[in-house]
Amino acid sequence: MYPSRFRYEAPRTLDEALALLAEHGDEAKVLAGGQSLVPMMKLRFAAPGVLVDINGIPGLGHHEATAGGGLRVGALCRHVDLEHSTVLPGAQPTMAAAAPLVADPIVRNRGTLVGSLCHADPQGDWASVMLALGGSVVAASSRGRRTIPVAEFVVGTFQNALEHDEIAVEAVVPAAQGVRSGSYLKLERRVGDFATAGVAVALESDGGRVVRAGIALTGVGPSTIAATEAGQALVGSSLEPDVVERAAELAAAVARPRTDHRGSADYKRHVVATFVRRILSAERAPAGAAA
């Protein structure tokens, strides 16, 4: 399979890339890891007239901790960089849990976190993780920069909030209001398959009590789903069993799965509740021991 014909540009600076996007508008598409875009072009679901390859632009491959438990992830930071990161373990438990579960090991060598957010596939792992963490995306254009919360960045199935002249240059995890904990669980029939269901939980705790909680769901609706009420149910608690149960029920209630060859809608809702319970129960054990 071949993509449709396109003009290929490989700018060496971000300014050049932004100028190309400003010039070509919605005819242009940005190529980073290409692990979703290239397959979509081969299947002719996407047929950009101009491909702007940003892989040669220096200064976008970083991921670095920021003050107070924050993190910045550049547009060319690959999944594999996060999987083998020395920055994430301990500091970003939800991200550290998700990194080895994204796609398969070979795709992880090319694909990027920021690209996954831009692709806005409801099956994408990073959108759930970033939504749970209250993260945002920094969009650059020749007009300037703006920061878009992930909750507003993912606007629908395969739809993001970028303007045609913008490049998502960074994903940002904000500082934490306490000690971070949480995890990411995904059920897949085999490595690399689309998720049957996935759950991201990101907690911030102070003195054994949850001060902020984010829960988000992968692959059980037309786009990534924020289980906002489920997260709020945890705030102020020490993850007591009845609170955990309530959160699991609330998360399952906002899932909008469809019955397909990966399982029935009921089954997927059940998996969501089970994953919420599993993650929160594992968190409760050490906290309880400390108290």
Add this chain to the structure above:
Amino acid sequence: MTATEPVVDTGTEPAGDAVPTRRITVTVNGERRVAEVEPRLLLAHLLRQGLALTGTHVGCDTTNCGACTVLYDGAPIKSCTMLAVQADGHEVTTVEGLGTPSELDPVQEGFAAEHGLQCGFCTPGMMLAARALLDRNPDPTEDDVRWALSGNLCRCTGYQNIVKAVLWAAEKESR
């Protein structure tokens, strides 16, 4: 670049000024190759049709199976999911560059010794993914091997002998 350097024929038909071709230089199996390519040419096709390196197999053509795995600057990637133009200035290793008939790579020896293949279609990709694993982790556990090969599908073997083959190579290289 010298003026007489041979340019690889990739079968590109002129598409007019709207879609200019690009001249790329790629180091393939240690050898510098120059090709004039249409931007939409996939790396797998440059290797197979342009360079006649048919050891790189195209299986699913949809980024699932890993049969087309090659090393790109030492890391395994799916060559059906990368444009040839993206390899400009980079190093690519295919199964043909892994060893020679008289001096096989230990991974290749392992696949022979442990009968790590049946039809052989997935084998080049498997061996390159395995090579990358051993370069990064010379003493892998069985789990490490299964994890590293989880992006490569085999429809014949059930993976058991493939895993044994990679562990055989690790053992040989540790001696």
